[in-house]
Amino acid sequence: MAPATLFPGVAVVTGAGGVGIGAHVAVALAAEGCSRIAITDLRGDLLEQTVQKIKATKPGVEVFSESGDITNADFVSSFMKKVVERFGRIDYGVNCAGILGKDERSDEMDLASFDAVNNVNYRGCWLSSRAELQAMLKQEPLPGASPSRPAQRGAIVNIASQLGIVGRPQAPAYCASKSAVIGMTRADAIDYSKDDIRINCVCPGVIKTAMTTGTEEVTERLAPAVRIAPMQRMGLPEEVADAVLFLCSPKASFVQGHAMVVDGGYTIN
Template sequence: MPPTTLFPGVAVVTGAGGVGIGAHVALAFATEGCSRIAITDLNADLLQQTKAKIQATAPQVEVLCESGDITNSQFVSTFMKRVVDKFNRIDYAVNCAGILGQDERSHEMDISSFDAVNNVNYRGCWMSSRAELQEMLKQEPLPGLTPSRPAQRGAIVNIASQLGIVSRPKAAAYCASKSAVIGMTRADAIDYSKDNIRINCVCPGVIRTAMTTGTDEVTERLAPAVRIAPMDRMGLPEEVADAVLFLCSPKASFVQGHAMVVDGGYIIN
């Protein structure tokens, strides 16, 4: 008998606080039938907001909620172990934490600002993915969606950016950090294919979140990118979440090492 949901396993979402991409990914898992979800974010209050939305939408869902800093390797390892202690496994992992940084050329950027961007966007993503892989390798695969689909030991989706593929002025550190996420995703996809673990990334364009609309300065900074995209609008975090869930699902059973662009056509224009 086929499963009643595409997501019978356990989902982990980092950077899940507030109204950003991570929060919408976590909510989408709950809406699509995943009944065990673990979320983390640096901001404890925003994380509780996400938990409340999940439980209001899907009261049957068990939520493990723990705030912490994904640039701290000890927290990352401890959090993943707690997920496994509670739920016994990790099947779908989505690494969403990210920051923009200031709008400045490289000679204007100080090293501490460069490190801040890369510590979250690349190093934090790598540490999260590394800890998830360590746990996934210990577990038996989930059965396939149908007898014709292979079993899947785990699926990881890292959130990169359209600016990991093309660059824009005054964002060298950000562009490089997201390019690194794409390169890491592809290399890990090669390494862990033999373990029945799929690893992909999503490259969002300008998405309407608190990070992109929080101040007039940021909104003005991103306006040219919105105008460049043929669809001429900001994307919605729900639209990114849809792409993420597809890549986690057994419907993407032959998709590996892919950087899926969700940007309204930005990079083709």
Template sequence: MTLFPGVALVTGAASGIGRATAISFALEGCRRIAISDINLTGLHETAKYLKEVSSDVDILVNQVDTQEEAQIEDMVQATVAKFGRVDYAVNCAGVGGTRERSTDLTAKQFDFVTNINYRGVWLSSRFELAQMLKQEPLPTHDGRAGNRGAIVNIASQLGIVSTNNAPVYCASKAAVISMTKSDAIDYSKENIRINCVCPGIVDTPMTQGESGFTKALETSIAIAPMNRRGTPQEIADACLFLCSSKASFVQGHAMVIDGGYTIN
């Protein structure tokens, strides 16, 4: 029996961690997957990969700007209209922003990062929770008591420790961690699990190129004992574990996956 007999919803699924997570759900036997992102071309590429690894997977593609509340609500409603429920939600949509001190940032730059990394994750989780409250648990892989749903939010190692010239990014990811813990307390009595993953530097489009955000990464990689970037698959593996019934007693956890960066 698959660990994932229910419905998966993955935001930020056009590339990177979101794409790897969606593909991993299909590889692990989930047959109903909703994917969303603002990048429609990337979403269709992800959908193609899903079909390549699982010919019988049923896919829903939603183009969503997570700065827009109505679009997030429509995403969840469309998923329920097609599949009947939402069991595993992984909120991956995020941005890096610019590398500047606070006095060099504009309020517009602050709002852009905060609105996607924190507000967008909060809105996504809010609508996902509202649906999960309406549904009953699915059977589990070994007969243990199941949950009505599981949510995994993508935070960052920089929500735990900070770095220079990234006040808004660090604060937005710290907010996701704190929100996750608070929601975990509030919805435990309704049998819904909410956790987050805190990746280190992962080889994704956001950490590639010549932007100010990416130029400072090599020093950070060298600080970590494992001295390398993570892969999107390594983060996806953690997301699937936290969504699965094998993590049925894991609640409000911020799982750090950073090659040892935060322990050094």
């Protein structure tokens, strides 16, 4: 008999505070029947909002939340260890924490700005996926969703960006950090295929979140990027969450190392 949900395992979502992509992924996982969800974010206040949204969506869901800095290797290891102590395993790792940084050409950018963007977007993503992989490697695979689907030991979805695929003016560090996430996703996908772990990434276009609408300045800054995309609108975090859930689920059982664009056509234009 097929399981009642596509997500019988344990989920971890980073950058899950507030109204962004991570928060929507966590809520969507709950809505689709994932009953054990761990979330983290730099901002404890935003994280609490997500806890409340998950509980309002599905009252029975067990949520573990802890705020912390994803660039801090000790925090990431300790958080993931606590998740395993609490829930016994990690099946879906969704690494969403990220920052945009200022609009600057390389000659104008100081080392602190360059490091900040790379430390969160690339190093933080690597630290998270490394800890998730370490946990996944120690666990038995979950049975396949149907007799025709193989068992899955774990699935990781890293959030890259359309700017990991194409360039944009005045965003060298951000673009490079997201290209790095795509490269890391591919390399990890090769390494962990033999362990029945799938690693993919999603490359969102301009999505309506605090990152893109937090100030008038940033909304104006991104307006040309919205106009470039054939669909001529900002995407919704729910639309990105749908792609993430597909890649986590056994419906994507043969999808490996993929960079899935969810960008209203930006990168084809």
